[in-house]
Amino acid sequence: MHLDPVAYVEGRLRVLDQRALPNQQIWLDLSTWQQAAEAIETMAVRGAPLIGVAAAYALAMAHKTGEINEAARALERTRPTAVNLFHAIRRVENAPDPLAEAHAIKNEEIAANQAIGNFGASLLAKPSTIITICSTGSLATPGIGTALGIIKTAFQKNLLKEAILLETRPRLQGLKLNAWELSQENIPFRVIADGAAAAFMSAHSVDMVAAGADRIAANGDTANKIGTLMLAIVSDTFKIPFVIAAPTSTIDSKIPSGEQIPIEQRAASEIVEIAQTRIAPENVRVWNPAFDVTPARLISHIVTERGVFAPPYDLGAIRSSAEK
């Protein structure tokens, strides 16, 4: 897929507005770092690796106006969980040529996606049914994707029977974004309600469950889209390999375990309104964390661009060497 959802062209950032998909393809033309920060905060740009790239370009834009420190602090406040954001900010802040560094981050992520796809597909022995959650393809990363990158690579290698997409409430990234992306590439898939994952596993043979990550602690505990923990638990019950696919830029070596990962709480409107329509009665209270943390013991493999890791995970050293 040649989609480039965050492209820096002649001093401006051209961004595909994911909030409007799949019904409309709206491209935002961002000329200031403030606009870029807003695009991240309002989830026009989403997906941990893509957030990192967008933040890198935002800082490159801020550098030109002498606002790099102010911009860095503002960008840090946009989304608290995705660690790629903080890694990208630190790299660009400290780089002699911020724009060159932003380009480098993007190119590294594109290459990492390709490697993750190949490593992940290497875990499959035959045409496989793979369940996945959220949006983890070319709308969440600058390349082919992480978990969805494994699905695409498997398809190319005749190792995909069917992808099963969790619709992924509350924002329905599976139903809207993953479905749109796989439709574009004619890759076979079906969508299920999130709660139907266990029933699907009970009724069908499933070969792999693959999810992305927003932050991975040194011990392998992984923060990802709300629902991932549920999916990992039911995968364990049905003895299906549960794989986390992420670039090493998603590893936070400073955090020993998942307990230290900050979890973003989001607005009630994400639950009580759908498609601009009020669904719930008035005054309904909700609990709406954007992410949950899956303990490392439920993760069969962590697939990165540097290879496939198995438990017990000790990812601190991997990330530290990558940062050098």
Place this chain on the structure above:
Amino acid sequence: MHLDPVAYVEGRLRVLDQRALPNQQIWLDLSTWQQAAEAIETMAVRGAPLIGVAAAYALAMAHKTGEINEAARALERTRPTAVNLFHAIRRVENAPDPLAEAHAIKNEEIAANQAIGNFGASLLAKPSTIITICSTGSLATPGIGTALGIIKTAFQKNLLKEAILLETRPRLQGLKLNAWELSQENIPFRVIADGAAAAFMSAHSVDMVAAGADRIAANGDTANKIGTLMLAIVSDTFKIPFVIAAPTSTIDSKIPSGEQIPIEQRAASEIVEIAQTRIAPENVRVWNPAFDVTPARLISHIVTERGVFAPPYDLGAIRSSAEK
């Protein structure tokens, strides 16, 4: 709650149209058994116990026009999973006075709800957090409800801290119906996305998970709303008691295990459209069973109007004696 969602008044059936809730309270005025069958099939009336009551009155209406056999066969085709439907049809078909029998079924269900609420609340030792799925109150039964009846009874006895409602995709019965009903009664609750159940259990102390049932096999395997199996598995992981609440009219003594329960597949539109708005790209395929089957080994208790049962379940005899 004095709501009476299926009321037989002077030869007509007055039914609250659950499809319009919570935004509108629309009452359907049904004067023929065919209209009543349609209300069941299109889910204006839903919930296994309430479907049974509506079918009983539909047959009483058909009796007056000499169409009872034809109506019975048509009603059997409306919803395949809820066994209360078949039990009610058999009782009214064989009764000397069909209308009296329909009234009797309704009154028995109202009394059963009350007993279920009391038996269920007796399992709680202190003010409790109870997670539940789908709609199981006065919109799913003719009385206070099954799982929601336990929550309401617990609230009255100062044994409820908070109810946590799964929104229950695809039709959002938790977000729309359970939330509306608890709001009416000022019972404290929050709504979560279905996939957030495991994360909620990980972050909070939960005392009970309670669900209703559409059909219970003799060995305790239980068909209920899609998502119930997921909820039972994560409850088991977090060592939270998982309770099925249902009248004995929901037990199918002729079916030894859950494998024999027919599962209704519903339209793709339930997934790809929400609030009359197309959410997914065109031509998206879905897998959309209305129910899943939870194995008896994951069910801590089955709470009926005849008492609380614990594994191993042998429910065939209980139901047989109830039918006499």
